[in-house]
Every structure is written in C-alpha cells, then in structure tokens.
Amino acid sequence: MLAVLCGDRHPPDMGPIESGAEIRYTDEKGLPEALRGADALFVYDFLSTAVPGAWHAADRVRWVHIASAGVDPVMFPELRESDVVLTNSRGVFDDSIAEYVLGVVIAFAKDLPRSLELQRERRWQHRESERVAGRRALVVGTGPIGRAIARLLRAAGLVVSGMGRRERDGDPDFGTVYASADLATRVGEFDYVIAVAPLTEQTKGMFDAAAFAAMKPAARFVNVGRGELVVTSDLVTALREGQIAGAALDVFDVEPLPADHPLWTLGNVVLTPHMSGDFVGWRNTLVEVFADNFARWRDGRPLRNVVDKQLGYVPSGQ
Amino acid sequence: MLAVLCGDRHPPDMGPIESGAEIRYTDEKGLPEALRGADALFVYDFLSTAVPGAWHAADRVRWVHIASAGVDPVMFPELRESDVVLTNSRGVFDDSIAEYVLGVVIAFAKDLPRSLELQRERRWQHRESERVAGRRALVVGTGPIGRAIARLLRAAGLVVSGMGRRERDGDPDFGTVYASADLATRVGEFDYVIAVAPLTEQTKGMFDAAAFAAMKPAARFVNVGRGELVVTSDLVTALREGQIAGAALDVFDVEPLPADHPLWTLGNVVLTPHMSGDFVGWRNTLVEVFADNFARWRDGRPLRNVVDKQLGYVPSGQ
Incomplete structure (x- = not known):
C-alpha cells in the first residue's frame, strides 16, 4: 500500500x-x-x-x-x-541547475538584463562588459549539484573553489574546499558566490548581514539551494546598499514570492520561480x-x- | 607619419x-x-x-x-x-564573443528573457526549461572567433559542427566542417545557428529566406559576425512566422539600429548594440x-x- x-x-x-x-x-x-x-x-x-x-x-x-x-x-x-x-x-537536477548557474553568471558578466531593458526602450547604448574566464567562484555546498556546477563553471574558464562542512584539498571537482565556518573570512575573494548547500540547522541563515558585508562590492550571489539558507532581509539590505553587485535567486524563504516583496523590483536582481532544475x-x-x-x-x-x-x-x- | x-x-x-x-x-x-x-x-x-x-x-x-x-x-x-x-x-575579441554566445544560448534554453519580463510584472510562473548539453550548434565561420565559440560551446556540452568554404573532417575545434554552399541542406539539423563568418561577396546575405526556411522551427539564430551576412527582412519574416524560435543579434546591417526597426519589438529576440566582444x-x-x-x-x-x-x-x- x-x-x-x-x-x-x-x-x-x-x-x-x-x-x-x-x-x-x-x-x-x-x-x-x-x-x-x-x-x-x-x-x-x-x-x-x-x-x-x-x-x-x-x-x-x-x-x-x-x-x-x-x-x-x-x-x-x-x-x-x-x-x-x-x-x-x-x-535528477544536477546538470540542469549547473546550466542555469552558468547562464546567470554569463548574464551578469555581459549585462544581459540591462540589454533587454534598453531593447524595450529601443535604445542603442554600447557598454563594455566583463570577461567570465578567470573570475573566481565559490560553490557553497559540495553535494552532486554543487559538483556539477563546479565542473561546468570550470569548463567555462572560471576558477572554482568549494565550501563544505570540513576544509580539505585535492577535491576532484573543487580543488580546495573551505569550511563553512570560515565563510566570512573567505567569501571576500570571490566574484560569484553560489549557494547550493542542503538546508539544515547548520546552514539555515548562513548568508546573513555579516556574510554579505564580507563579500566584494562587485560580487554576485546566486541561490539555487533553499531560500532559508539566506536571511532575506539582510540580502535586500546588501543589494540596496551596494554591498554586493547583484543576485540571481531561484529559491526563496516563502514561495511563491509574495507580489509585494521588495526583491521583485530591486535592480541587479534576477528572479526565477524555483525552476532552475526543471528541464x-x-x-x-x-x-x-x-x-x-x-x-x-x-x-x-x-x-x-x-x-x-x-x-x-x-x-x-x- | x-x-x-x-x-x-x-x-x-x-x-x-x-x-x-x-x-x-x-x-x-x-x-x-x-x-x-x-x-x-x-x-x-x-x-x-x-x-x-x-x-x-x-x-x-x-x-x-x-x-x-x-x-x-x-x-x-x-x-x-x-x-x-x-x-x-x-x-582580441575571440574569447569574449564566445562567452557572449554561450550566454545567449543558455538564456534561450532557460527562457531567461521571459523570466525577466515576468519579474517586472511580479508574476511567479513556473515553466520547464531546456537542457543545453546535447543540443547541436552550427558555427558558420571557421576563423579564430568561430573556433573560440566552438570550443566553449563544446565545453558546455553542446555538440558542435562548423561551416566554412570547404567541407572537411577532423578539424580540431569543429570536427566536421560543412561547406557554406550546403547551408540550406545542412542547417535543419541544428538547434543553434551561429553566424560569425567574415563579410565577403560570398557570405553577404547568406542567411536569407531559404536558409531560415530550412532551419528547425525550434532553432535559434545568433549573429556575432556582421549584419550584412543576413537579409534582415527575411529574418524578420522568419521570426514573425515562427520559421525559427528566436534570434540573438549583436550586429545589424544598419548600426545603430534605427528606433523604428521591427527587430526591437519582436518576441524571442535579444538585441545587443555591437558589444559582444568589448570587454x-x-x-x-x-x-x-x-x-x-x-x-x-x-x-x-x-x-x-x-x-x-x-x-x-x-x-x-x-
């Protein structure tokens, strides 16, 4: 039965x-x-x-x-x-989510959301864009999805590290894995910070004000794990105050994201409705x-x- | 002097x-x-x-x-x-243009422009998306930019072929290179068709009504070469009539693209102002x-x- x-x-x-x-x-x-x-x-x-x-x-x-x-x-x-x-x-979702993550990384680097905005206004406005190769990415979460993300980002030329429960070297997908406990001291080295850890008592809210404050002002944050990994109000503040340069979010602490949520209208944010893995x-x-x-x-x-x-x-x- | x-x-x-x-x-x-x-x-x-x-x-x-x-x-x-x-x-532009091409390929597969549209309307609308790995791409133009595109698309899991003046096999970047003369008979096999050929008397207008009609209805066309490789009015018709599913265009036969040009407002088109290589x-x-x-x-x-x-x-x- x-x-x-x-x-x-x-x-x-x-x-x-x-x-x-x-x-x-x-x-x-x-x-x-x-x-x-x-x-x-x-x-x-x-x-x-x-x-x-x-x-x-x-x-x-x-x-x-x-x-x-x-x-x-x-x-x-x-x-x-x-x-x-x-x-x-x-x-099931590993490779599809990895493609999504690489897609938003390149979209940020090439300023694609702004190009689509300008297109809507029929405005021809040349800008310079960023390279993807050589940029540093931290994948927080070393399970199969994190590994697929690491492999694909590396294939596209990014320099990737991992973050998991225990620090270690020589990981086949990540090279160095930093300990989650060192998030605030390590995260400032990275251009892209990708959250894909399982949601547990240890990881809940790990991306908080202190973590965002420690990121590069040019950093982009990508969440394809769980919304509750993030203190959402801290993320909103970090984006508003320019502590980080952007975020791509596929998961939220409340889903569907309520229509009056400030995330919908913040600049430099890409929101998708929990679909990154759903090919x-x-x-x-x-x-x-x-x-x-x-x-x-x-x-x-x-x-x-x-x-x-x-x-x-x-x-x-x- | x-x-x-x-x-x-x-x-x-x-x-x-x-x-x-x-x-x-x-x-x-x-x-x-x-x-x-x-x-x-x-x-x-x-x-x-x-x-x-x-x-x-x-x-x-x-x-x-x-x-x-x-x-x-x-x-x-x-x-x-x-x-x-x-x-x-x-x-100078090879790797940067290759990143742009991979970016628009993933953006199409993951329906990113539509996600940004829905985000503007604060609408949570789950959709299924396409895989990137395993899709077939034809890179028309076998110079250094085309080669960089081929290598990067292949690294992301696409199956890539080239198209150049002469048909040949065993190319290190493309594997098989088809002859441009066979465009209409070959192009129907591909999910992504990427134009990056030099503009010459032989290539001018090669993407015309016959070429678009021969593409898959699900195909996306990407132009990072020159606008004059394309008969633009034929491309507009192909997009309007659903002969192809989308286009990402960084170059145009008239630049800047005039504000009243129909391409600005067609669905499933991503326009960028001749900037794909300009890191x-x-x-x-x-x-x-x-x-x-x-x-x-x-x-x-x-x-x-x-x-x-x-x-x-x-x-x-x-």
Whole structure:
C-alpha cells in the first residue's frame, strides 16, 4: 500500500508501479487518511509542508521517498528519530541547475538584463562588459549539484573553489574546499558566490548581514539551494546598499514570492520561480528514480539515495 | 607619419607610438588631409565607412591596420588591388564573443528573457526549461572567433559542427566542417545557428529566406559576425512566422539600429548594440595589438595578422 502526496497533478508514468501496489493518490487535506495503513509514502508534491502535520496517522509507513534533492520538508523530529528510511531524488537536477548557474553568471558578466531593458526602450547604448574566464567562484555546498556546477563553471574558464562542512584539498571537482565556518573570512575573494548547500540547522541563515558585508562590492550571489539558507532581509539590505553587485535567486524563504516583496523590483536582481532544475521531462525522470527504488523496495534490495537523517542529506559516496 | 582615424575618442596608451612617429589624429571629415603624405593608417574607428571616400588622398600609404577582426569597411577595390598591406586585430575579441554566445544560448534554453519580463510584472510562473548539453550548434565561420565559440560551446556540452568554404573532417575545434554552399541542406539539423563568418561577396546575405526556411522551427539564430551576412527582412519574416524560435543579434546591417526597426519589438529576440566582444580593457588591448605591429613595421620585420585581400580575412595558419 503506497500513499502518493501529489495534489491535483498526478505523477506521470505510474503504470508499472500501479501494477505492483495499491496506490492512494492524495492532496494535503487527505494525507492523514491516505497514510493510515500505508507501507510507504511518495512525496511527489515536494514543496508541500503537510507531511509533519499528517504523520500521526502513519501507523505502518517504513519508507518515505521525496521527489526533490532537498529533504528539508520532511526533516521533522518524529521522522528523524524513527526507523523509517528516507530517500531522495539525488542526481535528477544536477546538470540542469549547473546550466542555469552558468547562464546567470554569463548574464551578469555581459549585462544581459540591462540589454533587454534598453531593447524595450529601443535604445542603442554600447557598454563594455566583463570577461567570465578567470573570475573566481565559490560553490557553497559540495553535494552532486554543487559538483556539477563546479565542473561546468570550470569548463567555462572560471576558477572554482568549494565550501563544505570540513576544509580539505585535492577535491576532484573543487580543488580546495573551505569550511563553512570560515565563510566570512573567505567569501571576500570571490566574484560569484553560489549557494547550493542542503538546508539544515547548520546552514539555515548562513548568508546573513555579516556574510554579505564580507563579500566584494562587485560580487554576485546566486541561490539555487533553499531560500532559508539566506536571511532575506539582510540580502535586500546588501543589494540596496551596494554591498554586493547583484543576485540571481531561484529559491526563496516563502514561495511563491509574495507580489509585494521588495526583491521583485530591486535592480541587479534576477528572479526565477524555483525552476532552475526543471528541464522538459523532469517529472518523468523523477518518477523513474522513484520507480527504480520502488522495485528495489518490493524485492527487498537496498534502496538508492538513502538520506542520513542526522546530516539531512545523502552522504557522498552513497 | 601615421594617420589615425578615431573621431573624438583618441585611442589610449599611444605614448610609445607617439615617440616613434609623427601622428595625425583625425575624424572622418579630416581624413583626406591626414592621409596626404602619411605612410600608414590606423583605422581605430573601425565602424567608420569613410576610408574609401578619402583614399584618393593616400599618396604614400603602405600599410593600413584596422582595430577590428572584420575588415569589410576597408575592402574597396582601390585598396584591394594595391600593394598596400592590410592588417587586422585578430584574436582580441575571440574569447569574449564566445562567452557572449554561450550566454545567449543558455538564456534561450532557460527562457531567461521571459523570466525577466515576468519579474517586472511580479508574476511567479513556473515553466520547464531546456537542457543545453546535447543540443547541436552550427558555427558558420571557421576563423579564430568561430573556433573560440566552438570550443566553449563544446565545453558546455553542446555538440558542435562548423561551416566554412570547404567541407572537411577532423578539424580540431569543429570536427566536421560543412561547406557554406550546403547551408540550406545542412542547417535543419541544428538547434543553434551561429553566424560569425567574415563579410565577403560570398557570405553577404547568406542567411536569407531559404536558409531560415530550412532551419528547425525550434532553432535559434545568433549573429556575432556582421549584419550584412543576413537579409534582415527575411529574418524578420522568419521570426514573425515562427520559421525559427528566436534570434540573438549583436550586429545589424544598419548600426545603430534605427528606433523604428521591427527587430526591437519582436518576441524571442535579444538585441545587443555591437558589444559582444568589448570587454573592459578592449581598447587598450586593441592598441597593444597595433603597437606590436607598429614596432614590427618600423623595424622592417614581418607584420602580424596580414589580411589576404582576395579572401577578405586573415587565412588560418598565418
């Protein structure tokens, strides 16, 4: 018996799974009822925050799979302390998000948003632009998405370092990885600072006033991780006061971003609606990843992408 | 005696050259007088079309250097048929233009212009986007700029072919190079078609109604070469009728593009004002390239970047 939290939009390609299990598709409201007696939960609506509130009804769930890389929506104490296995969709979004990040980096360097503005006004205004090659980028978050970003930025000529829990050298994708604890002392060396860390108690709000104040005034901040990595009001202040030169944000602490939020209208900001990883076909790929784990689960084989619930992400090498 | 066509804006860093020659800085109007008795001409104002009309006064010019990669503004019969040596600024713009091209490719794939539009309207509208890796790009023009574009697109995961005068295989940057004569039969295989050929009698207007009709409806056209490579009215029609999906244009047959030109307001078009190669410091680099050739000329050493005036560009291997 499988519960699928999906709202109105059912996942595609569920035929093979439907033939092997009884499935209850549900929206947030029906979740407690769907959980009662279910053996597993597929959180297809990965933006939903309804799982913790419905968990009391999960009387025999042994496995939860989430259709995203970040598992923060299901990182609540009852699940964390339980024996329930949690798996995620690691790998689906890596290369697409990396392309997005390289795209906004070049857009900043070449002043593309301003060109589009001038185009709307039919104004021909030559400007000089920046080179991309040789610029320094710090990728904060050393999971698979961060690694894909590092590889692609490096391929385009940027000089890349990483930032993770522990400082180390000789990483195949990052070379040097700095410790997150040293963010404020290291971040001033970089032209692009890219947030892609998992959201945990340790990373929540790590991009705060002190971090932005330590960045170069010419630096651009890119967030493709989670909105809550950032103290948004501090980011707004940093942009307003010119502490940093720009930001490209695909994630926000409240989504959808409210229409009256100051970020919408700040200069030098590129906003996208949590879509950087969502290439045409992503929903099918998400279901493929789930289907593979579902077959493993049914057969009693080891699952893929098992989250370390104390760390809050899938450890590397898994 | 050196004539420098530069208008109001003198080239920077001319000190070392000024100490070795008498220099006449001039605008278009004063060009005939400046040419009279001059031994060499530095066309710093590389967009000027004034050289052919003033050439009658060039009674002893032996060398013309132009501060651009394209030499079409000085490809007039009197210069072409003469013994005057023509050199260009090959190499200065290569990597910067390649970055611009990759930037607009990713911007199209990730629908960035639409995101900026929606942002202006404060509208949160999730969309799916395209992958970049695996898409096919045709780079029309196999000079140094085209090669830099090919290398960078390939580094970002695109599958790249070239198009030049002669068909050949095993090119280090392009793999296969198709013959320009086969444009209409080959172009339909590509997602991105990038124009960077030199403007010659053979390439003028090569992107015409037939070429656009042969492209995929999903194809994007990028022009970083010369506006006259394109029959602009055919491009406008192709965009209006959906024969192609978009265009990024940095060059135009009339520059600045007139305010009432239909290209300004067509959907799926990104316009930039002939700036794709102009990184911060480009003017200094252009003068460095000239200064190197000037020292060679004064010392009687062979010049760099000598244009084959019959071909209309610097042959590869030079």
